[in-house]
Amino acid sequence: MKYYLVAGEASGDLHGSNLMKGLKQHDPQAEFRFFGGDLMAAVGGTLVKHYREMAFMGFLEVVKNLRAISRNFSDCQSDIAAFMPDVIILIDYPGFNFRIAKWAKERGIKVFYYIAPKVWAWKEGRVKRLQQHVDQLFTIFPFETDYFRRFGIKVCYEGNPLVDALDQKRKTLPTFDEFVAANQLEKKKIVGLLAGSRKQEVEKCLPLMKQVAARFPEYQFVVAGAPSLSREFYAPFLSDGAVKMVYNQTYELFSVSTAALVTSGTATLEAALHRVPQAVCYRTSHISAAIARAFIKIKWVSLVNIIMNREVVRELLQYDMTVDKMAEELEALLPGGAKREQVLRDYAELMQLLGEVGSSERTARRMVELLSE
Incomplete structure (x- = not known):
């Protein structure tokens, strides 16, 4: 069968690639075209547009890039029409993918x-x-299954694909000594800095995170450079030597980190799966924050807290994201800190909720079954 996949972010590229592997397993004749990234391209098929051309976030940023967004939509529409797939698989990225869904269904x-x-x-x-x-x-x-079924939507839940992604990586993750040697780091314990995957996030969050680093000289603070951003973009943030960076090595960094400061998003769940105590730290533009406050109706923003339905990790958002508060929370999460052991116990409970390895393959199998009916 012919599959057209649309992923607009790094996380979508990761999960899309694992889903494609499962689809090939259950449909050896599978043909792929996709909006995605390098991981999906490595599985096979044709990469039509890279997610780096699609990563816009926040009200102002979207408005400033309406022309590019419109062009991306037109390109996707035209390419789908030419390919004539048996199914379109939309991966997260709702602002864009809802429009594609409507167009395709029509x-x-x-x-x-x-x-x-x-x-x-x-x-x-x-x-x-x-x-x-x-x-x-x-x-x-x-928790999503019951939620969506209330609205009469056909739902399938086969576990969380991040469990698969970590399982695949686990065998190749470096030791601490291997990691610091490969990246020319010091042999000091590491605090990971996950400042986001978009320019606006990094520009707002990383300068404040760097100031926290100055208060913990016994640790080295290492930024996870996002593959959606260029090394050149990060250069001004690294020029003073206050923090180091590893590029496109998020899982490797988590595997050797003692604790982390993490922006909201998928990275909060990835930190938990690596058993890295974290504080969730996030800032955006004043206008984007005001709009978000007006519409967001849940108590927490981090996936860890949402899934557990309680505060497992502290969230320091917008004006609460101060150097003092981040430093205070990090102190509590480091070895000997007041919160570290409780956070790790909560992580173990979270892992039980997310299910066993094999989510991507099980989801792919179900997709092929539905298409074959």
């Missing part, structure tokens, strides 16, 4: 949505789009 193309849009967090009205334009929804969090 033309009679089957639409699967993998990694459900977080309509339970904000813009619940978008549930109607899922009802109208999506044939099957594939969720990755256990």
Whole structure:
């Protein structure tokens, strides 16, 4: 069968690549075209557009880039029409993918949505789009199943694909000594800095995180350079030597980190799966923050807290993201700190909720079964 996948972010590229491996396993004749990234390209098929050309976040940033977004949509639409797939698999990225879903459904193309849009967090009205334009929804969090079924949406839950991603990486992760030698770091304990995967996030968060580093001279602070951003973009933040950077080595960095400061998003869950105590730290523009406050209807923003339905990791958001508060929380998370052991116990409970390895393969198998009916 012919599959067209649309992923607009680094996390979508990761999960899309693992899903494609599962699809090839259950459909050896599978043909792929996709908007995605290097990981998906490595599986096979044709990469039409890289997610680096699509990473816009926040109200102002979207408005400034409306022309580019419109061009991306037109390119995707034209390419799908030429390819004539048996199914379109949309991976998260709702602002873009909802439009593709509507366009495809109007033309009679089957639409699967993998990694459900977080309509339970904000813009619940978008549930109607899922009802109208999506044939099957594939969720990755256990609480989502009952939520979406309340609206009459066909839902399939086969576990969380991050568990698969970590399992695949685990055998090749370096030791601490190997990691510091390969990246020319000091032999000091590491605090990871996950400042986001978009320019706006890094520009707002990393300068403050760097100031925290100055208060912990016995540790080295290492930035996880996101593959969606160039090394040149990071250069001004690294020029004073206050922090170091490793590029496109997030899992490797987590595997050797003692603790971390992490922006909200997938990285919060990745830190938990690596058993790295973390503080969630996030700032955006004043206008984007005001809009978010008006629409977000959940108590927490980090996936760890949302899944557990309680505060496991502290969230320092917008004006609460100060150097003093980050330093105070980090102190509590480092060895001997007041919060470290409790956070690790909570992480163990979280892992039980997320299910066993094999989520991507199980989801792919279900997709092929549905397409073969």
